[in-house]
Amino acid sequence: MKCLLTTLFCLMAIMAQAWQRIPVTTSWLRVHHRMPVDGKIKFLLKLAEEDSTGSYKQFLATVNKDSGYDFFNRDFVNLRISTFTDGVEKVDSTLTFPLYEHDKKRDGISFRLSLVKPGRVKIEFGQTEALFNYAFNIKGSGIYYEVEHNSKSKPLREDVEIVAAPDITKCRFDDIEQLYGYISSCTDPIVGIWDHYDQDSPALRVSSKVRYTFAVVPAEDDGYEIILLKPTGGEINHIWEPLAVKGRFYSTGFDDIYNLDWYDMNGTKVDTDATISISGGNMLTLRFPYWDTTVRYVKKNG
Numbered sequence: 023m024k025c026l027l028t029t030l031f032c033l034m035a036i037m038a039q040a041w042q043r044i045p046v047t048t049s050w051l052r053v054h055h056r057m058p059v060d061g062k063i064k065f066l067l068k069l070a071e072e073d074s075t076g077s078y079k080q081f082l083a084t085v086n087k088d089s090g091y092d093f094f095n096r097d098f099v100n101l102r103i104s105t106f107t108d109g110v111e112k113v114d115s116t117l118t119f120p121l122y123e124h125d126k127k128r129d130g131i132s133f134r135l136s137l138v139k140p141g142r143v144k145i146e147f148g149q150t151e152a153l154f155n156y157a158f159n160i161k162g163s164g165i166y167y168e169v170e171h172n173s174k175s176k177p178l179r180e181d182v183e184i185v186a187a188p189d190i191t192k193c194r195f196d197d198i199e200q201l202y203g204y205i206s207s208c209t210d211p212i213v214g215i216w217d218h219y220d221q222d223s224p225a226l227r228v229s230s231k232v233r234y235t236f237a238v239v240p241a242e243d244d245g246y247e248i249i250l251l252k253p254t255g256g257e258i259n260h261i262w263e264p265l266a267v268k269g270r271f272y273s274t275g276f277d278d279i280y281n282l283d284w285y286d287m288n289g290t291k292v293d294t295d296a297t298i299s300i301s302g303g304n305m306l307t308l309r310f311p312y313w314d315t316t317v318r319y320v321k322k323n324g
Contacts, residue, residue, distance in 0.1 A: 041075055041167070042166065049185050049288065054180070055133040059129065063174045065083045065171045068106075068168040071166075079104070083100070099131060141159055188288055189289065190267070190289055195249075198265070208240075214237070216306050217235050219305070219318040236250050250266045269283055280300075282308060305321075
């Protein structure tokens with residue numbers, strides 16, 4: 023199994039960025055532009071379905087600092103959302119947001135694009151918080167995005183993080199019924215269905231919301247496979263589906279203690295001194311010393 027992680031951090035020095043393709047197999051995408059608010063600026067983000075850049079959704083942000091004269095006047099930013107088809111613009115909506123007084127903490131406007139799941143895109147826009155959220159579906163095998171700006175709106179920062187979908191291994195069973203049938207006929211006491219029991223971990227480093235149900239069966243070569251049956255809500259559910267191999271463990275030469283290979287949300291192997299131990303025939307304990315984490319599972323009866 024492998025996970026390709028590509029993270030690009032750069033400051034744009036050009037006026038426009040060519041269309042960038044994001045394949046549908048991408049599991050995680052974040053594009054963050056932080057643009058200045060001084061002066062009149064023009065900053066736009068385009069999104070298109072793959073192979074159809076003649077039609078696209080556009081988000082245009084402009085800052086207006088000529089708001090008149092009064093005690094309570096405030097500068098503001100306009101956000102125009104349009105749909106372009108063969109060069110013809112249809113304005114969907116125009117929104118106006120006030121700007122806070124500029125200081126080091128509030129300087130700049132953030133524009134965030136993220137891929138929620140294949141074909142589902144989310145746009146967030148705001149200064150110190152997301153004042154505007156917009157999500158929509160894009161069909162096809164991928165998406166394209168493009169960024170344009172003028173010299174005054176050259177980004178203060180641009181972060182692009184792309185995580186390619188990992189190569190998740192599916193178990194050898196065709197369906198859940200076939201897996202259950204194998205388990206019911208197996209006499210190995212380790213083989214069975216295991217439910218989450220409890221967890222001991224540092225709250226700020228490790229999620230405490232994970233509640234897996236998984237099956238344990240002998241691997242075809244050596245050791246055992248942990249087969250996911252019920253993903254937790256925090257997983258990338260379009261990647262970690264039932265019957266995916268979530269981990270493997272192998273004998274250490276000591277009774278009831280095994281070396282553990284565990285695959286995290288992005289498909290990366292977590293195996294730094296990780297172990298599994300079995301006690302009482304019905305308690306499975308996963309230990310991750312590097313993360314100071316212990317998770318226990320109890321075997322289901324029947």
